Amino acid sequence: MTKQTISVQLSTTKKQKPQTDQLEFGRIFTDHMFIMDYSVERGWHDPKIVPYQPIEMDPAAMVYHYGQSVFEGLKAYLSKEGKVLLFRPKKNIERLNQSNNRLCIPQVDPDTVLEGLKTLIQIDKEWIPTAEGTSLYIRPFIISTEPFLGVAPSKMYKLLIILSPVGSYYKEGIHPVKIAVESEFVRAVAGGTGTAKTAGNYAASLKAQEVAESLGFSQVLWLDGVERKYIEEVGSMNIFFKINDEIVTPALNGSILEGITRNSVIYLLRQWGYSVIEKKISIEELFAAYEAGQLEEAFGTGTAAVISPIGELMWKEHHLVINNGQTGKIAKQLYETITGIQKGAIQDSFDWTIEVDSIRL
Numbered sequence: 001m002t003k004q005t006i007s008v009q010l011s012t013t014k015k016q017k018p019q020t021d022q023l024e025f026g027r028i029f030t031d032h033m034f035i036m037d038y039s040v041e042r043g044w045h046d047p048k049i050v051p052y053q054p055i056e057m058d059p060a061a062m063v064y065h066y067g068q069s070v071f072e073g074l075k076a077y078l079s080k081e082g083k084v085l086l087f088r089p090k091k092n093i094e095r096l097n098q099s100n101n102r103l104c105i106p107q108v109d110p111d112t113v114l115e116g117l118k119t120l121i122q123i124d125k126e127w128i129p130t131a132e133g134t135s136l137y138i139r140p141f142i143i144s145t146e147p148f149l150g151v152a153p154s155k156m157y158k159l160l161i162i163l164s165p166v167g168s169y170y171k172e173g174i175h176p177v178k179i180a181v182e183s184e185f186v187r188a189v190a191g192g193t194g195t196a197k198t199a200g201n202y203a204a205s206l207k208a209q210e211v212a213e214s215l216g217f218s219q220v221l222w223l224d225g226v227e228r229k230y231i232e233e234v235g236s237m238n239i240f241f242k243i244n245d246e247i248v249t250p251a252l253n254g255s256i257l258e259g260i261t262r263n264s265v266i267y268l269l270r271q272w273g274y275s276v277i278e279k280k281i282s283i284e285e286l287f288a289a290y291e292a293g294q295l296e297e298a299f300g301t302g303t304a305a306v307i308s309p310i311g312e313l314m315w316k317e318h319h320l321v322i323n324n325g326q327t328g329k330i331a332k333q334l335y336e337t338i339t340g341i342q343k344g345a346i347q348d349s350f351d352w353t354i355e356v357d358s359i360r361l
């Protein structure tokens with residue numbers, strides 16, 4: 001695949017930028033977007049930046065009917081020195097292609113997508129918020145657009161990238177959330193689409209979340225889809241526990257999403273000298289560790305929330321209060337280190353951040 005030239009059409013009007021200390025997650029969008037089309041004859045073609053606008057699609061477009069779509073999420077930050085920084089964007093594009101593979105969507109050229117992403121951010125860089133806990137969330141996604149009602153891979157697609165200045169994903173921010181262990185619904189099964197970032201996984205999660213929220217919980221803890229026994233994810237995040245001085249996280253098993261924050265957390269913890277074990281962990285085993293006073297911390301990891309400490313876990317009739325419902329030392333250290341690296345305030349010894357170079361338009 002060869003890198004393609006991206007054309008740019010700038011908006012003639014500018015939207016009003018939001019107050020950055022009152023930002024919610026994902027409700028406001030910037031002035032421009034990236035768009036690129038796919039057809040069988042031309043492959044991926046015509047990459048361009050255009051003013052942010054609605055897209056017109058045929059009601060028979062396949063994405064509306066069979067959900068053949070994938071997405072990614074990553075963030076841009078503005079450093080104190082005024083540099084625009086991206087956190088591990090190549091990993092997101094690599095995972096986009098893995099999701100494409102699972103959903104029978106044609107592979108994208110990583111260099112063209114990275115260039116499109118950087119160009120878009122450079123154009124809309126004034127939208128990057130700088131208040132504590134804020135960032136510019138980047139949402140690349142692909143939808144199937146062929147007007148056809150047969151169940152088959154679409155022959156036409158659109159890839160778009162939109163940008164949203166965001167605050168914390170959870171209203172609790174870095175404060176601990178209450179989680180209910182889900183024993184009825186499942187998110188994914190091995191052989192299904194759990195490892196792909198595809199819309200259907202998130203649609204499938206809504207019912208459990210709705211029930212949990214009505215009972216006063218922020219999210220659910222997902223168990224495996226076969227035995228309802230092994231811990232998989234928390235909400236839309238990967239999960240970690242500190243048990244008896246070891247850090248344990250569910251091993252990637254074909255139904256768990258390979259989180260980029262998960263991967264970064266494992267690297268950091270090992271660099272700090274912790275023993276990190278990726279293994280199958282059952283909810284009974286976790287409860288036994290809690291009863292023995294060995295469950296010291298629990299937290300979720302994901303791009304949107306970065307680190308989300310778990311203060312309470314409800315499983316059947318058991319109510320587990322973790323670390324007195326307070327943010328744990330490791331969760332705090334991870335949050336500060338990862339966001340510090342993302343903002344360029346902490347030395348990035350892994351070369352994770354990429355600077356968006358100034359481009360001439």
Ligand code: COI
Nearest residue numbers: 073236237302303304305
């Ligand atoms: C994340 O944690 O980054 C997610 O994937 C959540 C996103 C769907 C908003």
